[in-house]
Amino acid sequence: MPKCIIDGREVEFTPGQNLIDVAKSAGIEIPFFCYHPGLSVVAQCRMCAVEIEKFPKLQTACSTPATEGMVVKTQSDKVKQNQKSVMEFLLINHPLDCPVCDKSGECDLQDQSYGYGSAYMRTSEERRTYVDLDMGPVIQKNMNRCIHCTRCIRFGDEVAGIREMVAIQRGNNTEITTIDGKQLQTEYAxxxxxxxxxxxxxxxxxRFKKRAWFLKKTPTICEGCSRGCSLELQHEANVIYRCIARENKEVNKHWICDEGRFNYHYVQESDRITEPAVKQGTALQMSAWKQAVLSAREAVAGKKVAVLVGSDLTQEEAAMVQQFAKSKLASAPVFHFGTPGVESAKDDDAADSLLKRKSKTANLHGMEKLGIAPFTAMPSGVHAAIVFRGGRAQLPTLAVSTRIGVGVFKRSESLEFEAVLPGTAFAEKDGTIVNFMGMEQRLKRAIAAPRECKSLSEILMMWTNL
Ligand code: SF4
Ligand code: SF4
Ligand code: FES
Structure with missing residues (x-):
């Protein structure tokens, strides 16, 4: 591999890599704002300027590829003076908002002001202010804080495939906004x-729900469709507050869709059944675990049973259910369900030009790997169904007289069931899911399951041993 010298250290690089990334690989930080590894390089903030031997002027590290033998200095007086000047320039119009700003604690501008800026401002003029437009349900705009890095404009143009953010006016009056002040249209906002x-x-x-520094972070996988994007759940005291994208070059690069980003809400909705429930008359009544399991077992006793597995279950869970059906339910047939119209892997296709897939559950391809057949209709002679679900799979119509639900269900859909045994959702368990490329990825448990919910293995153990 070719090598260059950064701050006196020999560093290997891949041809084409820019100096920011090469330095980073050696643990050397070059500060930057406008550069983003998933977007085109515009070299406009000048924060990343470094000294390169034989170049009379500082060069922007984001737009300079490393070359064999290049000698780079990131800590010289000239570099430090430039960083101070850029920070002073960027902060001329920046409000002193950190105490009331949602980005506080994870803000590049705040961090770099502390690390590379000056403690004093030489200006006393009033800051520029903007009236903010409504950008729609996802994003809150506050342009008083903008440093015109244009990452947002480039994201719309280059990734989301929709030019909706632009810079209007020029110089001190420059404002980043949407075209004609419209709300954002992209489903990746x-x-x-x-x-x-x-x-x-x-x-x-x-906004204003939790300060960034209180959040614990769990790297996991999105269960919103069969792509299985990498994401990070951010939570505190068993409450999820936010979900953000995590870089995965092969699957989702740096991005996630809004459906996947906000999917976690159902996990903590008040409508979720979090205690065992048994039908009494026409209503479901909360019950003790033992009573609920016994009632469920009794309800299917002596009947020919079919087992339905949501393709939102993990590989481990689905395999456990297969084994359970074989050994405890007289080899009852097992089918998977999840997205109407996407019965099997061959129906699963791209749902847009970026990330989304047609299968709205994460593990459709894993189900097929386990040899589980898709559910199309109830086999004749079957009068009872046990439905296992992770939370996202859409319930099919079940033409049977007895239904038992195991897993995540809402009160509003539970009346069909004789009993519901509440289980864990994707954020509450570890496990493997297989995406549409056949990649096995790991779900990681971020929070504890609420109230009385139990893991699938605990529920099946109770069913077997009570
Ligand atoms: S609003 Fe856009 S241009 Fe302004 S700082 Fe944020 S990403 Fe950069
Ligand atoms: S594209 Fe699919 S896997 Fe990726 S974030 Fe959206 S719903 Fe989740
Ligand atoms: S990151 Fe290089 S100029 Fe902005």
Whole structure:
């Protein structure tokens, strides 16, 4: 591999890599704002300028590829003076908003002001202010904080495939806004908040709910469709507050869709059944676990049973259910369900030109790997169904007289069931899911399951041993 010298250290690089990334690989930080590894390089903030031997002027590291033998200095007086000047320039119009800004604690501008700026301002003029437009349900705009890095404009143009953010006016009056002041149209709008290096574009859904430094972070996988994007659940005291994209070059690069970003809400909705429930008359009544399991077992006793597995279950869970059906339910047939119209992997296709897939459950392809057949109709002679679901799979119509639900169900859909045994949702368990490319990826448990909910293995153990 070719090598260059950064701050006196020999560093290997891949041809084409820019100096920011090469330095980063050696643990050397070059500060930047406008650069983003998923977007084109515009070299306009000048924060990343470094000294390169034989170049008379500083060069922007984001737009300079490393070359064999290049000698780079990131800590010289000239570099430090430039960083101070850029920070002073960027902060001339920036409000002293950190105490009331949602980005505080995870803001590039705040961090770099502390690390590379000056403690004093030489200006006393009033800051420029803007009236903010409504950008729709996902993003809150506060342009007083904008540093004109244009990442948002490039994201719309280059990734979301929709030119909706633009810079209007020029010079001191420059304003980033939407074309004609319209609301954002893209179904990937949450990424604007992920990439904005300041608090100019923040998530409405997260605003003022929790300070960033209180959040614990769990890297996991999205269960919103069969792509299985990498994401991070951010939570505290068993409450999820936010979900953001996590880089995965092969699956989702740096992005996630809004459906996947906000999917976690159902996990903590008040409508979710979190205690065992048994039908009494026409209504479901909360019950003790033992009583509920006994009632469920009794309801299917002596009947020919079919087992339905949501394709939102993990591989481990689905395999456990297969084994359970074989050994405890007289080899009852097992089928998977999930997205109407996408019965099997061959029906699963791209749902847009970026990430979304037609299968609205994450593990459709894993079900087929386990040899589970898709559910199309109830086999003749079957009068009872046990339905296992992770939370996202859409319930099919079940032409049987007895139904038992195991897993995540809403009160509003539970009346069909004789008993519901509440289980865990994707954020509450570890496990493997297989995406449409056949990649096995790991779900990680972020929070504890609420109230009386139990893991599938605990529920099946009770069913077997009571
Ligand atoms: S709104 Fe944010 S991402 Fe867009 S130009 Fe301003 S600082 Fe950059
Ligand atoms: S594209 Fe699919 S897997 Fe990716 S974030 Fe959206 S719903 Fe989740
Ligand atoms: S990151 Fe290089 S000029 Fe902005």
């Amino acid at each position: 949450g990424n604007y908040a992920d990439i904005c290096p300041t608090g100019s574009l923040t998530l409405k859904d997260f």
